[in-house]
Amino acid sequence: MQETERLAEVRERIARAARVARRDLADVTLIAVSKTHAAETIVPLIEAGQRVFGENRVQEAEAKWPALAERYEDLQLHLVGQLQSNKAEAAVRLFDAIHSVDRPSLVDALARAIDREGRSPTLFVQVNIGDEPQKGGCAVAALPGLLDQARGAGLTIAGLMCVPPAGVEAAPYFALLAKLARDQGVPLLSMGMSDDFETAVTLGATHVRVGSALFGARA
Template sequence: MTDLAHNLEAVQQRIAAAARNAGRDPQSVALLAVSKTFPAQDVRAAHVAGQRAFGENYVQESVEKIDALADLRASLEWHFIGPLQSNKTRPVAERFDWVHSVDRLKIAQRLSEQRPASMAPLNVCLQINVSGEASKSGVAPQEAARIAHEIAALPNLRLRGLMSIPEPETTLEAQRAPHRVLRELFDALRASGLALDTLSMGMSADLEAAVLEGATIVRIGTAVFGARAYSH
């Protein structure tokens, strides 16, 4: 077994254990392998090991990677999870299956306008700034309902749920708190009539806390691919 395959198996075991602790079906939590800064050959190796969904943060890098792996396109699912500028929405609208980081209505509108008619609706999540950090992207929780309903009405998009990147914490209870805020907001939006099914929350350091609070997608990079050497 390769190191990458071993890492994927170890993460899946963590997800399954967390799900069982929460009284949930492990199959209700999907692993999104965050491949940002790693080369296309690493994604190809992860694909050989059985992984299908990959997360990217940088538009130019991801476009090059997706094009380099065009032969696997039918069996790969690409998720854009990084900050998205309005002048860079077109390549994302044209190549990705999901965008987790919709943090304002303008971005959603541009993705809707630029999604090719020949493609399925683009799955999107509304990013929520659950920690209230000025440096973090995301909609304030009190604004989420209005913006979510506006996004849900756009053509060529399917609003699937919510995403967050909370401030790092070191204890399980402290990690659970912001994820609980997101889940409670998710429940409220569902109660208001939105057909949401996705909570994108939890990373390598806090996936257990996220799963305990209801995550349906955990975004795992370091625990799968190893430490990153950033050049961006």
């Protein structure tokens, strides 16, 4: 199956899930996660109308996206992987949204970078929703304090992001993230990937991060 056929299928699955949940499809943004995929693989999706893409690493995005942005208008680039504090300035310069704010040192680095660069990406706090030591994200109990620190530093946190534990039902974790967002007055929810994005849409996801269902297995 070609990338454009996969794109049409994923869009239809998102639309179906939105109908089931009686949600407005316009409230759900599909992020095509293009990490490890070359520009020539991405182009067919752009030409089919996809405009929002995600990358895991600043360095990879720097290597391939400036040329694509010159060629095509209105592209949005989201950082969906972990961010080192020393890459904060480059990330603020390149990305329209950062989904992985997860610790006080990164909050401080982003505040300085936003001040220097004069642009403010949409920011999501990543929550370690399954309390997994090998994953990034702030602990659930630490979320209110991190949000307070971010707001005190002048940052606008627009959403929460999570990656549920692998191999288990994702719905309870998505429901917990949605509750945390409501409790904290945060409007956006970045949750759901290739294996579970339909569940995420039914539970309120505003952004779903889909890679392999669009591009096939990573190179």
